[in-house]
Amino acid sequence: MAVGRSLARGIAVVASIWALNGHAAGGHFAVDDAAILDVGTCLIETWWERADHGGSLVHVGPACRVGPVELAINADRVQPRDRAPQTPVGPQIKWAATIDDRVSVGLAALVAWQGSAPRYAGATLYAPLTLRLADALQLNVNVGRDWVRDLPTRGRAGASLEWQAAPEWTLIGERFRQYGGNFARLGVQWKQSNSLGFDLSRARGVGATSAGTWTLGATWTFDAPPATRPAP
Numbered sequence: 001m002a003v004g005r006s007l008a009r010g011i012a013v014v015a016s017i018w019a020l021n022g023h024a025a026g027g028h029f030a031v032d033d034a035a036i037l038d039v040g041t042c043l044i045e046t047w048w049e050r051a052d053h054g055g056s057l058v059h060v061g062p063a064c065r066v067g068p069v070e071l072a073i074n075a076d077r078v079q080p081r082d083r084a085p086q087t088p089v090g091p092q093i094k095w096a097a098t099i100d101d102r103v104s105v106g107l108a109a110l111v112a113w114q115g116s117a118p119r120y121a122g123a124t125l126y127a128p129l130t131l132r133l134a135d136a137l138q139l140n141v142n143v144g145r146d147w148v149r150d151l152p153t154r155g156r157a158g159a160s161l162e163w164q165a166a167p168e169w170t171l172i173g174e175r176f177r178q179y180g181g182n183f184a185r186l187g188v189q190w191k192q193s194n195s196l197g198f199d200l201s202r203a204r205g206v207g208a209t210s211a212g213t214w215t216l217g218a219t220w221t222f223d224a225p226p227a228t229r230p231a232p
Helices: 007-016
Strands: 041-051 058-067 069-079 090-100 104-113 120-134 137-148 155-168 170-179 179-193 198-203 212-222
Touching: 069 104, 137 170
Parallel strands: none
Antiparallel strands: 041 058, 041 212, 058 069, 069 090, 090 104, 104 120, 120 137, 137 155, 155 170, 170 179, 179 198, 198 212
């Protein structure tokens, strides 16, 4: 499951971290699915991303299911090329519901502040839709908006296909528009166990924004602390 973690990427754009001129990703893929954690579970996801001839980004994001929603905290270290690093931090909330055995919808919102003034960095709101085309194939579609400080408000959109080629392996291809640029990504996820997974992807700009990034990530899922579990 991709949990949207995209705002830090927009901040990275503002900081001129990428030659991409507008890269974004969500957990770490850009297009999110309409799903949240199971009741009684939490996760910690992290990734490292490196731009071609550019900067880098390290992300850490714990999240837990709390009642009908998933709550998360996003923390990033954005290291622009030839500039001081930035450290945006902020909360995220995500809701999702199943319409039937093939269709799910959701809504997610996140905001970020940074360590140096001005503190407010930006916010994102988007709606994911997931269509299960077959037992091993699903389509995800996202539509939303980004607000990044000192930049015009921009719409975001994207679509991805996820193919579970084997129980442990999933191939993901996506095309998306965020922060004024168009991008494509191809990646793979490996589920080492029920609680631990790893992913690797390559993203490139489409057209004029032709630079790219490599991203390596890991996700650890575990039982939620008692305070976040619903009362019996």
